[in-house]
Amino acid sequence: xxxxxxxxxxxxxxxxxxxxxxxxxxxxxxxxxxxxxxxxxxxxxxxxxxxxxxxxxxxxxxxxxxxxxxxxxxxxxxxxxxxxxxxxxxxxxxxxxxxxxxxxxxxxxxxxxxxxxxxxxxxxxxxxxxxxxxxxxxxxxxxxxxxxxxxxxxxxx
Amino acid sequence: xxxxxxxxxxxxxxxxxxxxxxxxxxxxxxxxxxxxxxxxxxxxxxxxxxxxxxxxxxxxxxxxxxxxxxxxxxxxxxxxxxxxxxxxxxxxxxxxxxxxxxxxxxxxxxxxxxxxxxxxxxxxxxxxxxxxxxxxxxxxxxxxxxxxxxxxxxxxx
DNA sequence: ACCTGAACACCGTTCAAGT
DNA sequence: ACCTGAACACCGTTCAAGT
Numbered sequence: 001x002x003x004x005x006x007x008x009x010x011x012x013x014x015x016x017x018x019x020x021x022x023x024x025x026x027x028x029x030x031x032x033x034x035x036x037x038x039x040x041x042x043x044x045x046x047x048x049x050x051x052x053x054x055x056x057x058x059x060x061x062x063x064x065x066x067x068x069x070x071x072x073x074x075x076x077x078x079x080x081x082x083x084x085x086x087x088x089x090x091x092x093x094x095x096x097x098x099x100x101x102x103x104x105x106x107x108x109x110x111x112x113x114x115x116x117x118x119x120x121x122x123x124x125x126x127x128x129x130x131x132x133x134x135x136x137x138x139x140x141x142x143x144x145x146x147x148x149x150x151x152x153x154x155x156x157x
Numbered sequence: 158x159x160x161x162x163x164x165x166x167x168x169x170x171x172x173x174x175x176x177x178x179x180x181x182x183x184x185x186x187x188x189x190x191x192x193x194x195x196x197x198x199x200x201x202x203x204x205x206x207x208x209x210x211x212x213x214x215x216x217x218x219x220x221x222x223x224x225x226x227x228x229x230x231x232x233x234x235x236x237x238x239x240x241x242x243x244x245x246x247x248x249x250x251x252x253x254x255x256x257x258x259x260x261x262x263x264x265x266x267x268x269x270x271x272x273x274x275x276x277x278x279x280x281x282x283x284x285x286x287x288x289x290x291x292x293x294x295x296x297x298x299x300x301x302x303x304x305x306x307x308x309x310x311x312x313x314x
Numbered sequence: 315a316c317c318t319g320a321a322c323a324c325c326g327t328t329c330a331a332g333t
Numbered sequence: 334a335c336c337t338g339a340a341c342a343c344c345g346t347t348c349a350a351g352t
Binding site for chain 3: 001013
Binding site for chain 1: 226229230231232234261264265268269271272273275276279280281282283284292293296297300303304307
């Protein structure tokens with residue numbers, strides 16, 4: 001609170017006119033964070049859209065390691081969070097995942113990507129080279145890609 | 158610090174004889190946390206060992222939601238953390254995953270399980286029923302199971 | 315060897331008071 | 334409508350002093 005107020009050239013107490021408390025302010029920061037990865041370009045294939053989305057989320061975590069872990073503490077309830085989730089829904093739908101499976105598949109995929117990004121941002125991979133971490137993330141993406149393909153297959157069967 | 162000292166019937170300052178600072182104390186708490194999920198019984202199949210391990214980790218997160226997220230902030234460097242990781246290594250080896258792939262597969266699997274457990278402990282799934290969360294975790298486990306099988310397949314090919 | 319009192323620098327938050 | 338001073342209850346941490 002003190003640092004934010006300082007940046008604004010104001011005392012900490014002035015902030016309470018605009019936010020209820022520190023948690024409320026952090027909610028706003030998380031919302032801003034989500035603004036960083038907009039819906040991916042519509043022209044791309046579903047798998048490319050998912051890839052850029054995942055890459056953007058990860059990059060966002062690298063940029064804001066102290067706030068980013070908060071994403072694991074809140075459901076995607078705000079409008080900005082829903083926008084991102086809906087982009088994933090559309091991609092999964094285009095991939096051929098049956099409608100009644102989409103919600104769960106999204107949860108699993110998002111949790112895996114977020115878990116990786118938070119781990120990296122939090123420093124759990126600090127003993128690994130950047131190249132190794134990149135390779136891990138690529139492997140995670142192909143693993144999830146295969147999972148989505150398998151979910152889509154079952155509809156045809 | 159104050160609460161820990163209180164439980165011990167001592168002033169906060171007394172703790173600094175035994176730990177360097179708060180971060181050091183938390184390291185000890187995390188280490189204790191890892192003691193909760195011991196290496197799974199040797200007699201089980203590799204997949205069953207992995208399953209009980211994952212279930213135990215998740216249960217531990219549910220029990221200690223405030224400390225558990227710290228696991229995403231530290232590499233498995235302490236002896237107790239290594240013990241758990243080695244159990245996963247052995248299971249993956251028994252599954253037939255080639256030696257040079259085991260480390261990465263372990264990282265991916267652990268990150269996914271941990272990401273889920275931290276999400277649940279942090280309250281990201283608070284709008285979902287317990288049954289739904291359980292189903293999600295089961296789906297995650299079979300997804301990872303398939304991934305490991307695929308990694309093992311490639312050796313034979 | 316182990317603990318404490320006093321002190322320091324720092325938090326988030328309230329509320330009456332200012333403009 | 335917006336900001337501040339003063340105050341409160343709380344942190345983690347140090348260090349000289351106690352036993």
